[in-house]
Amino acid sequence: MAVVMTGATGFLGLHLLQRHLTAGRRVIVLAHVNSPPAWERIEYFLANAGTENVPPALVRKLVDVVEVDIAEDRMGLSRKQHQRLALSAEELWHVAASVTLHRDDAAVWRTNVVGTEQLLRLASSTAPHVPVRHVSTAFVAGRTPHLVTEDDSLHVIEFENTYEKSKHTAEGLVRDWTRLTGRSTLVLRPSILVPGAQWASGLPTHTLETLHHSVAVVTARAKRSTPRLVVRFAGDPRAGINLLQVDWAAEAMMRLAALPHRSGTHIFHVTHPNDVPILTIAAAFEELSPVRIRITPAQPAEPTRPERVLYRRVAGFLPYLHHRRSFSGTRLAQALPQLAPPAPIDRGYLERALGVWAANQSPARGLGHSA
Template sequence: MSHYFITGATGAIGSSLVPVLLQQPTSELTLLLRAETADKLNERLEELYRFWGIGSSDQAARQRIRALRGDVTLPEFGLTAHEYKALCAACTHIIHAAGNVRMNLPIEQARRSSVDSAKHVVALAHAAPKLEKIEFVSTVGVGGRTYRQVPEEWLTDRRDFHNTYEQAKAEAEELVRGEAERGLPVTVHRPSMVVGESASGRIIHFQVFYHLCEFLSGQRTRGLSPRFGGTRLDVVPADYVAKTIAWSSQTSASGGLILHSCSGPTLAVALVPLRERVRAAFSRAGRDLPRMVELPTPLFKAIVAGVSVFMPTELRRAVRTLPVFLDYLATEQTFINQRTQELLAAAQLPVPHPDRYLDKVLDYYLERSR
């Protein structure tokens, strides 16, 4: 019997992961969910059941899932002494997928989300006598600005970061690296920009990629666009990341390794063709699109900043986040995934080609954002 403790079950990766783990007939899952009251906890769990398609009559699946009300940033996750003791006694696997993906938080808040939560996960690992494996979800963003090719290994050189999210995740990785070197059975997973599931486009929340697509469509900038040149964007479907994590949790072969769940150098999508794909999808959905006008990036930023003063409040807020995206896209990076793919070959988990899923991802978004 495998007993998984999972953080981040309400996120893009965690919500895709739970159905994969339930395919293992002997697995039981404990989910850590934030909720103000016990009633709110039940409401959140029911929302997840609806997303997973687990109806009230499916008691076999429901009996294998337990939700605890807590907070990953608190010592012992804010659980009662009884709850924490029982968790330690039962836990055989930890999957830490929780994280605040806001990129521009004050650094101390970002550290609470990433570094403090990592400390508490490590503490649980040391207190769980049956522990077999930890899967720690990080991000390819820990490469910061320094690496043109981010390798599948621990990054120890000094480097600058695009934002506090990347910095805090890198600091959390450094903590985990020390534990791995002392023998903790942990695998670090670095996904790139996560999008909806490859077969359906489904995703629980619309995050960074979808905001970027709104800008690529030209709607939020009145058709103005910076010149992207040959810049590429690495995206990956949530179900591919989830299957990789689930596979890794059941093998010692990945212990102590860094796995890059990403499209990699050969499948990362060039931004100009992506923009055309986005605009085609928006047009199919009946969106009125302005004619695109490309500008040098400094001029684009200056014009958009000036024009945003006259925009409605909601649109103005959205436009003000654009520098965050532009800063990220200005760094020409690729993320190496050769070793990860070699390791996953035996599990028959090839990286899906973006041409197979991007239209589904965009259509799913547009059907639900009218």
């Protein structure tokens, strides 16, 4: 028997995988057929960013890699392979997702919604006691403006981008399936994840890296007459964004999964107790790029060419520059009273985290995202 896991080679998934392996659990990694070799990513991560050493020989013993297309019928597996996989599962972790915030809407929907449908099809073939752990996002809250509890997000109908809507729809599928089958499902809603205690180059990217890369690309291509390119963004200077260390998120998720859960859907925000002001994020970007960021009440009526390019590249993220809402962490704190809170995330923290990545990247490299 094994943990069956999608998204195990992504930014969050690698941290979850490492914890399963450290506990000596066998894991069947469902790796996307067209992704970089799963074994390379797993072994590189464990060698460079693992907080506990897992011997390579043990990794090869505990991990099986099965290549799939998560949105295809039976994930692209034969009927026999699909059945064998279901019978092998003692726990299902659905971590895979497309976190692209703009463009590629069809691909985002295919991965996040159709992929979840196929994961639930697999879950339906497992033994009745096998639990499902579905990694969603706190941003299923859409445009909810106030302090957001887990229940506030259930019936949201207005979203900032297709990513949010797709994850909300996927959650609905999970809740409906759980109600119909009488199974036990854990829904985990992390906020925007950033590197944790250890950083290493060459690992899957995360949202802030993608944003920083966009700024770097536009800055490098611009013909500047001044030492620093000025970019104006429409936003609220009092706005904040919830960022959370990925290793802390993984630890909280594993502890939640270890708790006894009755049948039904159990939803938890996995978020930081304090939002990071957008001005702090902007200052970190300025420190690492030859750019000055100005937060203005509205988008400029006549944006410069670099601004137009950058607006297109980060269009899906721009609405968050106006957000002043926060996410309730009460349910998580009550479930895990012994879990120490995550470390503060300030300007210095962001500069260190982004600096390790930026030092090993070329501005001409294409944008990536963790899934």
